[in-house]
Structures are given as structure tokens and as C-alpha cells.
Amino acid sequence: MALLMKGNEAIAEAAIQAGCRLFYGYPITPSTEIPEYMAKKMKDAGGTYLQAESEVAAIYMVYGAGAVGERVMTGTSSPGFSLMQEGISYLFAAEIPSVIVDVMRGGPGLGGLGPTQADYFQLTKGGGHGDYHAMVLAPATVQEMVDLTKLSFDLADAYRNPVILAVDGILGQMMEPVEFPSYEGQKLEPKAWAASGAEGRPKNNIVSYYLTNEVGEAENRRWGQKMARIKATEQRFAEYQMADAEYAFVAFGTSSRITETAVDMLREEGIKAGLYRPITLWPFPEAGLAARLNQIKGWISIELSAGQMVEDVKLVVNGKAPVGFYGRQGGMTPEPEDIVTAFKAQLLGGVQA
Amino acid sequence: MKPIFTKTAGLTERPFHYCPGCTHGIIHRLIAEVLEELNLIEKSIGIAPVGCAGFCETYFACDMIGAAHGRAVAVATGAKRGRPDRVVFTYQGDGDGASIGLAETISAAARGEKITSIFVNNAIYGMTGGQMAPTSLIGQKTATSPYGREAATMGFPLDLPKVLTQVKGAAYVASVSVDTPQAIQKAKKAIKKAFQVQLDGLGYSFVSILSTCPTNWGVNPVEALEWLQTKMKPYFALGELKIPATEGGGEA
Structure with a gap:
């Protein structure tokens, strides 16, 4: 059965259906329907919506929840996305699966509330410090927002990498008929790496630093190989x-x-x-x-x-x-x-x- | 022969990297002993800061997550909300908790996040080589206050635990020190209480611990303890500054 839904709400519903039970966010136009929907629906889904004190805090709440192995998401708009860049760099280096929605609005500066795609550079080229990429998915319809949101959680877990949904203000706000086909999801390994309490196993550490340059280069090369693997297998058009x-x-x-x-x-x-x-x-x-x-x-x-x-x-x-x-x-x-x-x-x- | 003292199971075999006379090692041991005594080693998730204690994930025997500078409490919030069945604590320095991460600290306290923060105040930035901290004392010479901290231009040292007593969601706030055996006993009691407050689900618990930094203070370890006692102790409020409402406590 098709429903008529706003793009932002469709993303939020798709995330819950994909098993996301934690949402941390800070309100910013034109993405506010995402936290509002989560605030309303997470309770019944047995999950948690938490309003963070800033986008900086929100992205590190995502970091903490992802590090203990939970499916987690945040949603924001361009100025808030800029604030999250440091955290996304850390998410990449600590290899924490995470999903971030950027409902782009006009910039630079405080800019305006109208739609834009001018975050393309900071979305695709790293944005924060160091050599890294988040995977970036760009839907063009509300239906695609549903399908790609679900996919993004699987991709984040499969590659242990941040995944960004790049949406503009029009797509976030527009209503279209949308369907929610039952979600199978990919078969993924259990998250044995998660720092979720060391019951019955050796302790896990999740960090994003290295103390010697040799290790730093080796880590960067390993990440580079992962980036090459993603490039080889995940191009979509x-x-x-x-x-x-x-x-x-x-x-x-x-x-x-x-x-x-x-x-x-x-x-x-x-x-x-x-x-x-x-x-x-x-x-x-x-x-x-x-x-x-x-x-x-x-x-x-x-x-x-x-x-x-x-x-x-x-x-x-x-x-x-x-x-x-x-x-x-x-x-x-x-x-x-x-x-x-x-x-x-x-x-x-x-x-x- | 019956052993009367052993190394706590809350610590790994890795030797500390801290400077001679630094009290991070004592504080680590106290936390680790509390984790062991409360049977929490396998149930805890610790959050490491950026600063001198930035490698403490290699010392504590529980699962650990390394945060960005100032973000330990936000990371702890994310972890605890994801796994409310776990005990989550942060280990942070004065720069981490009272400067770059001040908003995170106060906001988590206001939300009554059921996490525990151990805040180590040595009145200086140790890791970066001795620059002024939010808790540096008036007149204190550091690499970035070479003529001494001047209140008119650099402001006053922030007494964070005192501020937190005003925040409703902070259930337990203590300010202790580890400069004498008696003080160490008191500090351990406060740390244990802070973890118990979290286990009881009462709200945010925060223990500030006055600490030394002989290397960056430019004194020897004995002089460092004297400096802590004669300079720091008179300035920063000490004691159990706020106890849970269930024990008759409330806002200061």
C-alpha cells in the first residue's frame, strides 16, 4: 500500500524499519521532520530519540552508540553538517558504522533555507581532516530515500564506515507516494569488534590514533584499500x-x-x-x-x-x-x-x- | 603465604607511561580497584579522553572507546543510551572536561545522564607541554601564560564541580585529591560512590580529583605535592559537594 509521505519522514521511517533504534540530533531547518518523527516513533519501536546540545555532541553520541555496536543515525542540515565534520573523520578512523543525513540548504554562512547541492565537496571529498571518505548516497525521489536509507545501514555495517544520505531541501520537504517493502537486509557478521562490555571475551578497544608514523602509514594504507574496495563494488547510477x-x-x-x-x-x-x-x-x-x-x-x-x-x-x-x-x-x-x-x-x- | 595486596584485575599488564610524580597512575588504580570490587570489569565501558590519559584504554581491563578532545561525555551518552545495561564512565582532564568539552559536561549533567565522569584537574595542559588550562591558578606561569595567569585578561580558574552542584541532573558531585594516603582513601570512596550512584540509576555522577604535574609545573614530585596542597587546595572546593536526593541531598 502506498503512503503519501514527506521525504524527511520517509527517511526516518525507513531507518526504524532498518533496525535503527538510536537517533541523536539537534533541530535545524530544513531537516527538523527527521528528529520530530524519531521523537514520536522511537518510543513504540523500543528505541531512543535524544536531543543533543549541539551537532558536535550529536555526532559523538552517534560515535558512542556505533562503537557499542548499535544501529544509529543523525540528521542535520548544512551548517550542522559542517559542525559534524570532525566527528565524521573520527568515525572513519575508528571504523564505526554510522548513518548521517544532510538535508542541504543554502550557504555559505548561515545562508538560507532554500535547497542546494553546495555541500558536494564536503560530502564527497572528506570534509574533515585526513585522508578519508564517507560513502554518499543521493536519492532523487521519496521512494529512493526509503530504499537508500535502508541500504545505507547495511553498507555502514558491511564496511564499518560512515554513510551519508545527501538530500536537498526540496526532497526533504516534498510529499510523494511511497511504499515500504519488507526489509530483508544483508547477511552481516556479528559485531565482534564492538566495545560493548567484555563479558566472556578479551577486551575491545576502539580508538582513532596511532603513536608511530609507521603504524600511521600502515593504517592509512589499510583504509585506502577499503576505499578502493568500495570504489570497485559500490558505484551506483x-x-x-x-x-x-x-x-x-x-x-x-x-x-x-x-x-x-x-x-x-x-x-x-x-x-x-x-x-x-x-x-x-x-x-x-x-x-x-x-x-x-x-x-x-x-x-x-x-x-x-x-x-x-x-x-x-x-x-x-x-x-x-x-x-x-x-x-x-x-x-x-x-x-x-x-x-x-x-x-x-x-x-x-x-x-x- | 596469603597475599595481602595484589595488583587489581581492573588494570592490564601494560606499564604506565606517566611521568615520575604524576598522580594519574594512582587515580587509574583507584578506578580499577572499584571496578573489580563492584564486579564491573566485564560490564563496563570506559571512555578515554585526549590528553595525558589519552592512552588509558590500554591500561583499564574493561572495554574502552577513545573519544575526540572534549567529547568523552557525548560518546559516553551515546554508548549508555545504546547499552543502558552497562556501566559507562569517562576519564578526562581539566582541558577536556572544563574547556573544550564544557558544554558536553554541563549538558550531560542537566540531562541526568546515568554515567560517571572522573575529572583529573592538574591546572595545566600536560600532553601538549604545559600550556594554560581552564583551571590554571591566578599568577600561575605556563607556556601560554609566561608572565603568570592574569585575571584581567585571562580570566579566572573554573571550579567545575562547584558549578555542577547547581545542575539538577547531577546526582553526586565530589571533589577530592590524592596527595596523601588519607586523601587517597577518601578519593576511592568517592569514586566508588559515583559508580554506585550510576548503578542505582540516580543520575550523573562526577568526581573531580586534584592531581599533580611536576614535569610541566617545573618542580620535583615532592614539591609538586606541596604546590597542590598550598595553592590548589585553598582555591578549589573540596569534599562531597552534592549527595543524592535519596540521601537528603539537593541543589547547593
Whole structure:
């Protein structure tokens, strides 16, 4: 049976269904429906919602709960996500499974409440100190928010890594029909590493430091191998009208939905355009994009930012075709006509933007 | 022959790395003895700080989690809410608990988190090489107060346990020292009481312990004890500052 649900609430419900019984958060617009839903529903689910004193405290509560082996989540919006960056670096180094939702809003600074994708750099490039990546999943519909939230808990446990759901303010706030298929989940090993009390076993320590540079390098290399494993196995993307496309848009989340309309408009004019939609922002789905390189005459990245993902697109295209960019900022979204105009100007020999 | 004193099972075999005359070792042993006496070694989760005690996860025989600087109490909150059947404690220095982690300490106390914090106050940042702490005394010379701590520009030392007595969710607040055998006995009693308060589910329990840092104070171990006794003890409130309401205690 389909339900009509807000994106933020759908994420919260999906988390509970995936076995998340601990939520720590600090209210911030436009993500507040997540803590509100958790505050209401966790009790009946036998779990705990706790309002932290700050996003800094919230991410370390996540760290503590993940370290004792529990499924745990926090949700926030861009300024709060910035505050969590230190903690995410620690979560990575201590290899604590954790799920973090970032409902992005306009920045920099206090910014505005409108939607944006301008957290792309801090989501995908580490964001905090040191060499690390969280896995980043970018849903484009409320249904996908449900499915990817459930997946994110399995991925976090399987790789012992933080997983971030990257959502913008529109997706968080919009209502769509959504279904909650029964959740099987992956078969995962018991968390023998957890510091949950040393009853009947040797004690466990969970730390994120090393005392010698040699150990530091060895640890970083081990983490690097894990990152390589994730890159090799977890790239996800979707394609729209790509089979015979000569030109391709690259867009995720809300901007991908607007771009779909732009693709349709160009197709009506007889221009063979398609859309390549990354679902994992990290790892960036390089393989699927590279597979289209011989076919595509020009690429253009459509983002709600000054152009962040376009750098990853350029790295994969590597000069084999022109790569354009069009974006809106500060909480504004483009009209499909704006995207069509930018495409023509940049890739069909019109006036350069 | 019957042994009359043995090393506590609450500690591992690893030798302490602490400087001669530092009292971290004594405090570690007291906590470990309490864990053993209350039969909590396998039921406890300790949270290690950043600072001189940042490697204490290798010393305590229970499960341990290393936190970021100042975040031990938040980590403890997350762990305890995840496993309410476990005993969760933090071991923190003055910088960790009273400066960078002050918001976490006060907020956990206000929530009445059922965790125990052991707060080691040596009036200086030891790990980083002797800089001014939130608890450094007026006139105290440190690497970042080379002319002495001046109240007009650097403010006053924070007496955190005294502040915590004003916070309703803090069920037990004690301020002790480990400078004499008698003081050590009292300190152990306070630590044991703090763990018992957690076991009884009464709220947040907090034990501040005045400690020495001969290396960064620039004195020998004997002089360090004298400095603690003549300079620190007069400034910081000492004793059981707040006892549980069940024993007639309340806000100060």
C-alpha cells in the first residue's frame, strides 16, 4: 500500500524499519521532520530519540552508540553538517558504522533555507581532516530515500564506515507516494569488534590514533584499500535516454529531476540528449560514465551550486569531450528552459556562457 | 603465604607511561580497584579522553572507546543510551572536561545522564607541554601564560564541580585529591560512590580529583605535592559537594 509521505519522514521511517533504534540530533531547518518523527516513533519501536546540545555532541553520541555496536543515525542540515565534520573523520578512523543525513540548504554562512547541492565537496571529498571518505548516497525521489536509507545501514555495517544520505531541501520537504517493502537486509557478521562490555571475551578497544608514523602509514594504507574496495563494488547510477544519446547531462537529486524535463524538451527538437544520474556521489560512478565516453560528444553538469560535481565529471571525461556546467545558487532552482538554453550555448556552438 | 595486596584485575599488564610524580597512575588504580570490587570489569565501558590519559584504554581491563578532545561525555551518552545495561564512565582532564568539552559536561549533567565522569584537574595542559588550562591558578606561569595567569585578561580558574552542584541532573558531585594516603582513601570512596550512584540509576555522577604535574609545573614530585596542597587546595572546593536526593541531598 502506498503512503503519501514527506521525504524527511520517509527517511526516518525507513531507518526504524532498518533496525535503527538510536537517533541523536539537534533541530535545524530544513531537516527538523527527521528528529520530530524519531521523537514520536522511537518510543513504540523500543528505541531512543535524544536531543543533543549541539551537532558536535550529536555526532559523538552517534560515535558512542556505533562503537557499542548499535544501529544509529543523525540528521542535520548544512551548517550542522559542517559542525559534524570532525566527528565524521573520527568515525572513519575508528571504523564505526554510522548513518548521517544532510538535508542541504543554502550557504555559505548561515545562508538560507532554500535547497542546494553546495555541500558536494564536503560530502564527497572528506570534509574533515585526513585522508578519508564517507560513502554518499543521493536519492532523487521519496521512494529512493526509503530504499537508500535502508541500504545505507547495511553498507555502514558491511564496511564499518560512515554513510551519508545527501538530500536537498526540496526532497526533504516534498510529499510523494511511497511504499515500504519488507526489509530483508544483508547477511552481516556479528559485531565482534564492538566495545560493548567484555563479558566472556578479551577486551575491545576502539580508538582513532596511532603513536608511530609507521603504524600511521600502515593504517592509512589499510583504509585506502577499503576505499578502493568500495570504489570497485559500490558505484551506483541511473540513466535516462542514454542508449542512443549524443549529448549527456550529469545531475543528481532535485537537479536531475528538472534535467529530465530538459532532456525531453531537447528530444522533441530532435536532439539526442540523455541524463547520467549518479546515485552514489562517493564513490563517484566513474565506470558507468566512462562506458559512455566513446558515444557522447559533449557533457554538461547541472547542479544547485557554483559547480562542484563538474570537477569529478571532468576527471572522468579527461579532455575527451567538452564538459559544460550550469547551476543556480542560494536556494534557487533552474527552470528546464534555462537548462536547455545553457546546453545549447555551451555544447551546440552557441554563445559561450 | 596469603597475599595481602595484589595488583587489581581492573588494570592490564601494560606499564604506565606517566611521568615520575604524576598522580594519574594512582587515580587509574583507584578506578580499577572499584571496578573489580563492584564486579564491573566485564560490564563496563570506559571512555578515554585526549590528553595525558589519552592512552588509558590500554591500561583499564574493561572495554574502552577513545573519544575526540572534549567529547568523552557525548560518546559516553551515546554508548549508555545504546547499552543502558552497562556501566559507562569517562576519564578526562581539566582541558577536556572544563574547556573544550564544557558544554558536553554541563549538558550531560542537566540531562541526568546515568554515567560517571572522573575529572583529573592538574591546572595545566600536560600532553601538549604545559600550556594554560581552564583551571590554571591566578599568577600561575605556563607556556601560554609566561608572565603568570592574569585575571584581567585571562580570566579566572573554573571550579567545575562547584558549578555542577547547581545542575539538577547531577546526582553526586565530589571533589577530592590524592596527595596523601588519607586523601587517597577518601578519593576511592568517592569514586566508588559515583559508580554506585550510576548503578542505582540516580543520575550523573562526577568526581573531580586534584592531581599533580611536576614535569610541566617545573618542580620535583615532592614539591609538586606541596604546590597542590598550598595553592590548589585553598582555591578549589573540596569534599562531597552534592549527595543524592535519596540521601537528603539537593541543589547547593
